[in-house]
Amino acid sequence: xxxxxxxxxxxxxxxxxxxxxxxxxxxxxxxxxxxxxxxxxxxxxxxxxxxxxxxxxxxxxxxxxxxxxxxxxxxxxxxxxxxxxxxxxxxxxxxxxxxxxxxxxxxxxxxxx
Amino acid sequence: xxxxxxxxxxxxxxxxxxxxxxxxxxxxxxxxxxxxxxxxxxxxxxxxxxxxxxxxxxxxxxxxxxxxxxxxxxxxxxxxxxxxxxxxxxxxxxxxxxxxxxxxxxxxxxxxx
Numbered sequence: 743x744x745x746x747x748x749x750x751x752x753x754x755x756x757x758x759x760x761x762x763x764x765x766x767x768x769x770x771x772x773x774x775x776x777x778x779x780x781x782x783x784x785x786x787x788x789x790x791x792x793x794x795x796x797x798x799x800x801x802x803x804x805x806x807x808x809x810x811x812x813x814x815x816x817x818x819x820x821x822x823x824x825x826x827x828x829x830x831x832x833x834x835x836x837x838x839x840x841x842x843x844x845x846x847x848x849x850x851x852x853x854x855x
Numbered sequence: 856x857x858x859x860x861x862x863x864x865x866x867x868x869x870x871x872x873x874x875x876x877x878x879x880x881x882x883x884x885x886x887x888x889x890x891x892x893x894x895x896x897x898x899x900x901x902x903x904x905x906x907x908x909x910x911x912x913x914x915x916x917x918x919x920x921x922x923x924x925x926x927x928x929x930x931x932x933x934x935x936x937x938x939x940x941x942x943x944x945x946x947x948x949x950x951x952x953x954x955x956x957x958x959x960x961x962x963x964x965x966x967x968x
Contacts, residue, residue, distance in 0.1 A: 746897075775956065784942060784960035785898070798955040832897065839954055842886060842905070842946065846897035 744769070746847035748833050754853045755823050763818040763850045767835030773797075774816040775834040775844060776808060785832065791816055792839050823854045857881040859959035861943055866965045867933055875928045875962045877943030885946040885954065887919050887926045892961070893939045901928070901941075930964075938966045 747766045755761050767774050776788040787800035791810035805821040814835075820827055830851050834844040859879045867873040877887065886905040890898040902910055904919035904926060916929040930937055940961040947955055 777958070785944075785958040787955055787957055790955055800955070834898075842888065842903040843900045844956065846899070848897050 746833055746835050746845050748831075748847035748850050750850060751848070752851045752853070754855060756855055757823055757825060759823050761820045761823060761827075761852055763820075763831050763833075763852070765816045765818070765833030765835075765847060767814050767816070767833075768845055771835035771837050771845075772814055773836045773839055773841070774810055774814065775836075776816070776818050777832045777834065778802075778829045779832055779849070780829040788831075789818065797839070820852070825854050828852060828854045857945065857947060857957050859943055859945060859957060861941075861959045861962045863960065864963045864965070866967065868967050869933055869935060871933050872929065872931050873933060873964065875930075875941050875943075875964070877926050877928075877959060879924050879926075879943070879945045879959075881924075881945050881947045881957070883948035884921065884924075885948050887917070888944040888946065888956070889915075889917055889928045890942045890944060890958075891939050892942065898942060903946075933966050935966050935968065938964055940964070 749764045773792045775790050777785040790798040794810050808818040810816045830849045832849045834846045836844045861877045888903045889901040892898040902917040909918045914931045919926040942958050942961045944956050944958045
C-alpha cells in the first residue's frame, strides 16, 4: 500500500513568487493535514482538510491557503513568498477526523531566495 | 491559547532508560500522541493516550495524567537507532468543532555507546 506522497521533493522560489505543493493521502484517508517545519524546529500546524473542506487552520497569514480535491488529494499554496517561508512542508493523512494516528509524507523542502 | 513544553535535548547511554516529559495547555484536550522523527525523515506515530495511565508497546511506553496536563514517553533498553527527535502532540477539539493536532517543539535524543 502506497504511503502519503508529496511533490515536489524540493522547490526553489524567489521572494514574492508563489509556490504550490501537492499531497496524495493514503488510499481511503479523508483527512489531510499540512505542517511547516523550519530547520531544527518543531512542526507548526498550518491547515486541516476533510471531505473537501477546510476544517481548521493554524496561526498563519492568509497567503497560506490550500484546497482538497474530490479524490482527497490536497494542494498547499503560498503566495508572496518571504525568506522566512523556507522550511520543510509536511503533509499527513488520517483515516477520518477522529482517527488518532496520522501518517506523514517525506515532505517538500521549500527554499526561498 | 495552546502550548506544549518538552525538553529540547536529552542524552542517554545505550541500554539505559530515558523519560521524555511533555506538559500541555489546551482548551479542548482530547488526547496525547508521540511521534519519532529521524534526521531527514518523516515523523512516524508511536503512541496515543486518551485516558489516564500507561500504554506499553514493546520498548516504548507512554503515560498520561489529564488532571496534571502531563504526559511522558519512556524508552527502555535504548539502542543507537533510537537517536532521533521525539514530538508530543495534543489532539485538540477547537471551538469551531474541528480537531487539530498541535505538536511540541520536539526533544532531540542522543544515544551514546
